[in-house]
Amino acid sequence: MKNVVLAVIFLAILTPLRALGADFSGQWTLDSSASESMTPIFDMQEVSWAKRQMASTLDKSFAIVQGADRMTVTYSNALGTIDQVLLFNNQPHTTRNPAGQNVTLKTQWRGETLVSSGSTPVGEAGTGIVTASRTLSQDGNTLNVTINLKSGDQNATVKRVFRRVQ
Numbered sequence: 001m002k003n004v005v006l007a008v009i010f011l012a013i014l015t016p017l018r019a020l021g022a023d024f025s026g027q028w029t030l031d032s033s034a035s036e037s038m039t040p041i042f043d044m045q046e047v048s049w050a051k052r053q054m055a056s057t058l059d060k061s062f063a064i065v066q067g068a069d070r071m072t073v074t075y076s077n078a079l080g081t082i083d084q085v086l087l088f089n090n091q092p093h094t095t096r097n098p099a100g101q102n103v104t105l106k107t108q109w110r111g112e113t114l115v116s117s118g119s120t121p122v123g124e125a126g127t128g129i130v131t132a133s134r135t136l137s138q139d140g141n142t143l144n145v146t147i148n149l150k151s152g153d154q155n156a157t158v159k160r161v162f163r164r165v166q
Contacts, residue, residue, distance in 0.1 A: 021109040022136040024071060028143050028162040029061040040156035041149050046123045061165075062098075071107075071114070086116055112136070122151040140164065 042052050063074045073084040075098045082100050087093045090108035097103050105118040114134045122128040128151030135144045143162040148155070 021114060022112050022134075023066055023140075024064045024114070024134065024136065024143060025066045027061070027063050027165040029165055031142075031161045031163050034161035036158045036160065038147075038158055041147060041158055044122055044128070044149055044151060044154055044156050045120075086114070088114075092118075120149070122149070122154075126151055128152075128154075 061076075065072045065074070069088050071086045071088070073086070075082045075084070077098070082096050082098060084097065085093070085095045086105065086107040088107055088109060090106050092104050092106055094102055094104050103118055103120065105116045107114065107116040112135060115131060117129060117131040119127050120130045128149050131148045133146045136142065137144070141164040143164070145160040145162065146157060147160065148157045
């Protein structure tokens with residue numbers, strides 16, 4: 001009986017930890033050779049060549065601090081230091097993207113995948129829905145981010161791969 005009680009206590013302790021999903025905490029850097037170009041998404045958003053050049057430097061490395069109910073992604077780039085806070089409650093929350101712009105996102109766990117989505121400007125006067133799905137490799141050293149942009153009948157998906165900095 002004592003072993004059953006200990007097993008139940010052990011499961012009760014682990015269950016909330018499991019509910020958190022993967023732990024993305026750490027320093028990450030882009031693996032350019034394993035990642036796809038952002039061109040399809042930039043094309044849909046009608047981003048100019050000059051802005052594409054600047055944007056290509058914005059998310060190459062970042063740090064993540066993850067807690068029970070949120071994750072803070074800190075980007076340090078030419079624009080300075082930008083904190084993007086993602087709340088895991090699937091409720092709309094305003095945060096900043098890597099370019100420093102305010103965006104409203106909803107973020108939730110879907111198993112081991114952390115999914116954020118929200119509206120974003122597309123083209124001159126349009127809007128679209130951007131979704132970012134984040135997963136970790138089995139060994140925890142590779143962060144896979146799939147970004148999807150939908151606007152009307154247009155759809156673009158890009159896969160980005162980041163490696164944990166040891």
